[in-house]
Amino acid sequence: MPNLAQTLKQEIARIARKEVREDVTALRKAVSTYRSEIAALKRSVKDLQVQLRAIQRASARAVTVQALEEAPSRPGRKPTFNAERLKAKRQALGLSQSQMAELLGISALSQWKWESGQVSPRASKLVRYFEVMAMGKREAARQLAAA
Numbered sequence: 333m334p335n336l337a338q339t340l341k342q343e344i345a346r347i348a349r350k351e352v353r354e355d356v357t358a359l360r361k362a363v364s365t366y367r368s369e370i371a372a373l374k375r376s377v378k379d380l381q382v383q384l385r386a387i388q389r390a391s392a393r394a395v396t397v398q399a400l401e402e403a404p405s406r407p408g409r410k411p412t413f414n415a416e417r418l419k420a421k422r423q424a425l426g427l428s429q430s431q432m433a434e435l436l437g438i439s440a441l442s443q444w445k446w447e448s449g450q451v452s453p454r455a456s457k458l459v460r461y462f463e464v465m466a467m468g469k470r471e472a473a474r475q476l477a478a479a
Contacts, residue, residue: 411462415449425472435464
């Protein structure tokens with residue numbers, strides 16, 4: 333005759349495994365649902381970040397364009413970039429290309445390309461360009477010393 337205690341123990345273990353299996357199945361389904369929801373939220377956040385960056389860039393462009401339009405100039409004339417004027421201003425201020433680049437907030441290579449006429453500055457840099465073009469020697473020296 334089998335041991336009654338051993339049989340009872342085996343039956344209790346079998347029933348416990350059955351109940352645990354049902355609970356684990358429910359938990360697995362919940363985890364799967366949560367994972368898909370998390371993935372959808374991540375995609376949504378990524379899309380919103382892309383939209384935010386695009387709006388920030390558009391806003392920065394709008395501010396730059398507005399600043400250019402409000403820049404003091406002669407009536408009827410829109411301020412424009414001119415490579416020869418930039419080089420002449422740099423020489424008038426007695427600055428090297430690297431010093432002028434530092435004053436403009438750009439790299440020395442960009443300064444060289446601007447002066448040689450290979451590249452025109454972006455709209456975001458034009459505001460600083462016009463500020464530098466309006467400077468005198470003392471103001472330029474003061475700003476370079478502060479940097």
